Amino acid sequence: MSGRVLVGVKRVIDYAVKIRVKPDNSCVVTDGVKHSMNPFCEIAVEEAVKMKEKKLIKEVVVVSCGPQQAMETIRTALAMGADRGIHVEVTGKDYENLGPLQVSKIMAALAKKEDVLFVILGKQAIDDDCNQTGQMTAALLDWPQGTFASELSMEGDKIKVVREIDGGLETVKINTPAVITADLRLNTPRYATLPNIMKAKKKKIANVKPADLGVDITSRLEVLRVDEPPQREAGVKVETVDDLVARLKEAGRI
Amino acid sequence: MLLGFRPSLRLLSPRLQLLQSRSVQSEHPATSAAVDSVLSALRSICGEDGVSFGAAVREQHGRDESIHRCCPPDVVVFPRCVEEVSALAKVCHQHNLPIIPFGTGTGLEGGVSAVKGGVCFSLRNMDQVLDLHPEDFDVTVEPGVTRKALNSHLRDTGLWFPVDPGADASLCGMAATSASGTNAVRYGTMRENVLNLEAVLADGTILHTAGRGRRPRKTAAGYNLTNLLVGSEGTLGIITKATLRLYGIPEAMVSAVCSFPSVQAAVDSTVQILQAGVPIARIEFLDDVMMDACNRFSSLSYAVSPTLFLEFHGSERSLEEQVLTAEDITQSNGGSDFQWARDAGSRERLWKARHDAWYAALALRPGCKAYATDVCVPLSRLPQIIVETKQDLMENRLTGPIAGHVGDGNFHCIMVVEPSDPEELHRVHLFTERLARRALALDGTCTGEHGVGLGKRALLCEEVGPEAVKVMQRLKDSLDPKNLMNPGKVLQ
Numbered sequence: 001m002s003g004r005v006l007v008g009v010k011r012v013i014d015y016a017v018k019i020r021v022k023p024d025n026s027c028v029v030t031d032g033v034k035h036s037m038n039p040f041c042e043i044a045v046e047e048a049v050k051m052k053e054k055k056l057i058k059e060v061v062v063v064s065c066g067p068q069q070a071m072e073t074i075r076t077a078l079a080m081g082a083d084r085g086i087h088v089e090v091t092g093k094d095y096e097n098l099g100p101l102q103v104s105k106i107m108a109a110l111a112k113k114e115d116v117l118f119v120i121l122g123k124q125a126i127d128d129d130c131n132q133t134g135q136m137t138a139a140l141l142d143w144p145q146g147t148f149a150s151e152l153s154m155e156g157d158k159i160k161v162v163r164e165i166d167g168g169l170e171t172v173k174i175n176t177p178a179v180i181t182a183d184l185r186l187n188t189p190r191y192a193t194l195p196n197i198m199k200a201k202k203k204k205i206a207n208v209k210p211a212d213l214g215v216d217i218t219s220r221l222e223v224l225r226v227d228e229p230p231q232r233e234a235g236v237k238v239e240t241v242d243d244l245v246a247r248l249k250e251a252g253r254i
Numbered sequence: 255m256l257l258g259f260r261p262s263l264r265l266l267s268p269r270l271q272l273l274q275s276r277s278v279q280s281e282h283p284a285t286s287a288a289v290d291s292v293l294s295a296l297r298s299i300c301g302e303d304g305v306s307f308g309a310a311v312r313e314q315h316g317r318d319e320s321i322h323r324c325c326p327p328d329v330v331v332f333p334r335c336v337e338e339v340s341a342l343a344k345v346c347h348q349h350n351l352p353i354i355p356f357g358t359g360t361g362l363e364g365g366v367s368a369v370k371g372g373v374c375f376s377l378r379n380m381d382q383v384l385d386l387h388p389e390d391f392d393v394t395v396e397p398g399v400t401r402k403a404l405n406s407h408l409r410d411t412g413l414w415f416p417v418d419p420g421a422d423a424s425l426c427g428m429a430a431t432s433a434s435g436t437n438a439v440r441y442g443t444m445r446e447n448v449l450n451l452e453a454v455l456a457d458g459t460i461l462h463t464a465g466r467g468r469r470p471r472k473t474a475a476g477y478n479l480t481n482l483l484v485g486s487e488g489t490l491g492i493i494t495k496a497t498l499r500l501y502g503i504p505e506a507m508v509s510a511v512c513s514f515p516s517v518q519a520a521v522d523s524t525v526q527i528l529q530a531g532v533p534i535a536r537i538e539f540l541d542d543v544m545m546d547a548c549n550r551f552s553s554l555s556y557a558v559s560p561t562l563f564l565e566f567h568g569s570e571r572s573l574e575e576q577v578l579t580a581e582d583i584t585q586s587n588g589g590s591d592f593q594w595a596r597d598a599g600s601r602e603r604l605w606k607a608r609h610d611a612w613y614a615a616l617a618l619r620p621g622c623k624a625y626a627t628d629v630c631v632p633l634s635r636l637p638q639i640i641v642e643t644k645q646d647l648m649e650n651r652l653t654g655p656i657a658g659h660v661g662d663g664n665f666h667c668i669m670v671v672e673p674s675d676p677e678e679l680h681r682v683h684l685f686t687e688r689l690a691r692r693a694l695a696l697d698g699t700c701t702g703e704h705g706v707g708l709g710k711r712a713l714l715c716e717e718v719g720p721e722a723v724k725v726m727q728r729l730k731d732s733l734d735p736k737n738l739m740n741p742g743k744v745l746q
Binding site for chain 1: 403406409410411503506
């Protein structure tokens with residue numbers, strides 16, 4: 001095996017931005033809005049870089065699908081310590097309709113091409129909250145998956161994954177090659193330092209199109225409408241318990 | 255929440271509240287018509303949602319993190335842009351209503367207490383990071399942006415704003431109080447890092463202290479209005495934008511800890527490290543009482559003696575040199591147990607005592623509150639003042655573990671005090687006055703970073719002298735002749 005790890009990163013609207021829906025309810029406003037790497041993807045990159053620093057793996061390759069701006073996200077990952085990048089170019093309407101199924105097909109193709117030890121992704125993106133890409137990638141490759149990882153360790157040619165599940169923590173040991181998705185408590189990602197950002201400008205980013213990988217990115221989904229959550233209305237103060245009960249009855253709640 | 259001032263009022267009608275307030279400064283008693291016209295003027299500027307009378311909202315905006323009691327304003331307004339701030343100020347100016355700017359309410363000197371009532375300008379809705387210029391290392395922010403929010407916004411650029419007071423404070427608020435942090439020894443305080451300010455004066459005038467949009471790294475043009483406003487604690491104007499100097503996030507960091515047989519040894523090491531040209535980023539001092547508190551609080555086993563916590567920033571190679579030099583110096587001053595760490599996890603563990611200091615001090619006497627003193631003296635006077643202060647604490651049976659930014663000669667006694675015991679509060683008050691005067695006698699200042707606020711106005715006079723106070727008063731009178739801007743603070 002190559003000792004190579006593939007990390008998928010997604011460019012999303014920054015978590016601190018107040019999201020606005022376009023007046024025509026077609027999608028959210030993205031023009032002029034701050035974008036950055038999805039926080040769970042940052043955790044995935046950090047984990048891969050940490051493992052390389054501990055000499056458990058040899059090379060960290062970071063990939064992102066999208067228009068020109070996706071290169072910025074790849075550069076951030078390179079500044080965090082990844083070795084090289086792959087920009088899968090998807091633009092315009094294709095990009096608007098790009099979802100987990102198409103991305104997982106791309107990831108699967110690249111994972112095979114790069115002959116990786118494992119693929120690591122964030123558990124979900126903060127824009128669509130799908131939590132599907134990692135799992136679909138594993139299924140397409142027929143590889144084991146360790147999702148919601150809060151702890152990772154190599155044990156020989158197997159990976160031990162501690163997973164955060166509803167009831168607590170579950171530990172699994174999976175064969176390589178495998179797909180891992182990173183959860184919040186896996187690590188605390190480093191900030192890219194200025195010297196490292198400058199050094200990262202010299203690292204290579206290859207440019208490919210989905211067609212080059214034999215992947216058809218037509219979407220089977222159509223977004224019909226996007227709405228903001230209902231506005232919070234003012235509460236009403238009542239003077240007595242009887243008043244409260246009467247109001248609740250009026251509103252058909254009791 | 256612990257402050258136990260009067261319990262929540264039954265909601266009076268807004269008109270009645272304003273009538274009953276002691277705030278309206280006009281010659282004639284407020285009539286309900288006058289009050290109504292003020293309210294409708296305020297509402298017409300920032301909308302129905304932008305003006306609040308709720309008791310809870312007013313109380314929230316009448317206190318900060320000091321032990322000064324809550325003095326709620328009569329009304330809180332939430333402007334959304336500098337034009338609204340200016341229009342609101344004009345209304346207040348016309349009706350002689352005090353104006354109290356409010357950022358995050360994390361001040362330590364009662365700066366937002368509306369001692370004469372009035373209108374609190376909560377600036378939290380102006381929360382944009384504007385105009386970032388990574389290649390010029392500058393950024394302009396609105397008052398609703400806190401230091402952690404800015405650094406998060408900057409994380410992809412490799413830049414940061416290093417001034418780090420304890421709280422996640424509003425950057426414009428930090429400019430207003432001339433805040434400082436643990437790495438001032440290398441990166442400076444707000445005074446060195448504000449390039450330009452946009453502020454609204456008491457009469458609504460919008461002022462750009464260095465000229466609109468200007469951000470040269472240095473200037474010799476005219477009077478330094480930017481630094482006149484920095485540290486003015488809301489008494490000269492409402493800061494609505496700050497242009498800040500940014501720095502590159504260092505390539506690598508190393509933290510170290512070392513204990514010493516005496517305060518003198520620790521301070522001598524600090525001075526020598528600085529003299530050796532080590533560009534040390536943080537050098538923090540904890541006294542033996544504090545180390546003991548930290549051991550108990552976090553189940554650690556540090557030596558119970560004066561301790562230095564150091565942090566170095568730089569490239570991998572320069573760090574090696576910096577750490578070696580520092581280690582040599584500490585050893586030659588009798589320092590022992592020098593430990594250092596490179597990766598984030600180990601650095602956190604090494605510095606745990608320093609991070610938990612405030613809580614460890616509070617844990618010494620559960621149920622009590624804490625007040626931090628803030629004197630700052632020339633480095634050479636630090637051993638003397640710390641030794642005398644510790645003696646004072648013991649003689650007066652006071653709990654006051656010491657933590658300090660020893661690289662700046664600034665230290666804090668964390669006075670842990672029972673808030674319902676007036677005798678103890680009085681003893682603490684007298685102690686803090688003695689401490690401030692001790693610092694003044696040693697060529698220092700009564701406030702290194704927290705500001706004058708409500709409690710240090712008399713000390714300010716002693717510190718700068720009557721002539722300087724007169725000049726300050728003349729500046730105040732010329733910019734705010736009606737004394738509407740945050741009355742009762744800084745100047746008496």
